[in-house]
Amino acid sequence: MTEDWLRAPAALPDADSAELAAAHQGRLTKPAGALGGLETLAVRLAGLQRRSQPAADRVWITVFAADHGVAAAGVSAFPQAVTAQMVANMAAGGAAISVLAQALGAELELVNLGTVAEVPAHPRVRDALIAPGTADFTQGPAMADAELAEALAAGADAVARAQAQGADLFIGGEMGIGNTTAATAVACALLDARPAELVGPGTGLDAAGVERKAAVIEQALALHAGRLADPAAALACVGGFEIAALTGAYVACAQRGLPVLVDGFISTAAALVAARLCAGAEAWLLLSHRSAEPGHAAMLAALGGPTLLDLGMRLGEGSGAATAVPLLRLACALHNEMATFAQAGVAAGR
Numbered sequence: 416m417t418e419d420w421l422r423a424p425a426a427l428p429d430a431d432s433a434e435l436a437a438a439h440q441g442r443l444t445k446p447a448g449a450l451g452g453l454e455t456l457a458v459r460l461a462g463l464q465r466r467s468q469p470a471a472d473r474v475w476i477t478v479f480a481a482d483h484g485v486a487a488a489g490v491s492a493f494p495q496a497v498t499a500q501m502v503a504n505m506a507a508g509g510a511a512i513s514v515l516a517q518a519l520g521a522e523l524e525l526v527n528l529g530t531v532a533e534v535p536a537h538p539r540v541r542d543a544l545i546a547p548g549t550a551d552f553t554q555g556p557a558m559a560d561a562e563l564a565e566a567l568a569a570g571a572d573a574v575a576r577a578q579a580q581g582a583d584l585f586i587g588g589e590m591g592i593g594n595t596t597a598a599t600a601v602a603c604a605l606l607d608a609r610p611a612e613l614v615g616p617g618t619g620l621d622a623a624g625v626e627r628k629a630a631v632i633e634q635a636l637a638l639h640a641g642r643l644a645d646p647a648a649a650l651a652c653v654g655g656f657e658i659a660a661l662t663g664a665y666v667a668c669a670q671r672g673l674p675v676l677v678d679g680f681i682s683t684a685a686a687l688v689a690a691r692l693c694a695g696a697e698a699w700l701l702l703s704h705r706s707a708e709p710g711h712a713a714m715l716a717a718l719g720g721p722t723l724l725d726l727g728m729r730l731g732e733g734s735g736a737a738t739a740v741p742l743l744r745l746a747c748a749l750h751n752e753m754a755t756f757a758q759a760g761v762a763a764g765r
């Protein structure tokens with residue numbers, strides 16, 4: 416695998432900033448620890464952002480879109496044309512992520528890596544076309560190594576744009592009919608799990624559909640068994656362009672020192688790959704929410720974590736991560752604006 420850049424280690428969070436932030440939390444007018452997870456969030460963000468006053472004001476969202484050859488196996492409740500249609504809807508302002516981005520004052524860009532139907536040109540849509548979808552991975556690898564390299568680079572390019580705009584936080588979203596099948600296959604390869612343990616309804620398969628989907632993934636894992644031990648090769652064999660782009664973005668964020676809010680099931684599969692490829696990447700990956708997709712919990716556990724939210728969401732697009740931004744903003748406001756005991760003339764506890 417030629418993608419050596421993926422294996423460079425992550426930046427180190429700044430222990431001094433985190434320590435100062437923790438000490439500051441101890442001086443604020445509340446019993447120590449009374450703001451619970453909001454305190455740890457502010458302290459973690461201070462360490463990641465290397466500053467005493469953490470911020471989640473400038474949020475950058477890139478939604479990566481692509482189609483999946485494995486959709487031909489009947490693994491989704493929706494037709495593939497929906498991928499391109501939803502990208503157009505996101506650009507026009509009508510999708511959940513469009514509304515969330517607008518409400519947050521976040522930057523939203525859409526990166527089209529390759530769909531079967533055409534996405535009309537729009538200033539928000541950036542073409543990074545690799546192919547009109549991946550190949551059906553029950554028949555061969557989803558993508559060639561050169562295609563994987565392109566997808567990974569598209570993710571890193573988005574992070575460079577986010578950083579150039581001074582983003583405090585990066586959110587990667589995805590859109591791709593069939594991508595819960597690819598994400599499940601990638602997670603099975605990385606976690607050494609059976610499809611039946613991680614598979615779920617995605618956009619809305621019934622029980623028989625979920626069983627069929629598990630069988631399709633079993634078939635793919637058997638076909639590619641010889642290559643699945645290497646995380647990048649697993650992406651090429653059973654991943655998708657948008658999953659690979661998310662992996663590239665997460666690795667780039669970790670290496671460049673930009674905190675990430677990870678979204679749902681598909682994004683977390685990409686985060687698992689990023690964490691395997693890039694030592695120290697996990698520190699940069701804040702887990703936003705637990706998806707209703709049943710396998711998500713096991714994937715989150717492998718990344719060490721409880722999530723900020725658990726609202727039964729299962730949309731993707733970056734919507735769960737965007738929904739967690741107000742919590743981060745509140746954690747920062749409390750950290751940055753509360754009075755200390757000394758300032759307020761309040762007696763400290765013992």
Ligand SMILES: O=C(O)c1ccc[n+]([C@@H]2O[C@H](COP(=O)([O-])O)[C@@H](O)[C@H]2O)c1
Pocket residue numbers: 490491492493589590591592593594595596616617618619678679680681682706707708728729730731732
């Ligand atoms: O993020 C999640 O947890 C999530 C869970 C289920 C479905 N999705 C979205 O639904 C699409 C994939 O579902 P499917 O059934 O076509 O594999 C894709 O566009 C995802 O963004 C997303």
Ligand SMILES: Cc1cc2nc[nH]c2cc1C
Pocket residue numbers: 493497501589590591618730731732
């Ligand atoms: C309508 C629709 C919107 C989506 N957003 C993310 N995945 C999606 C899948 C469908 C089907």
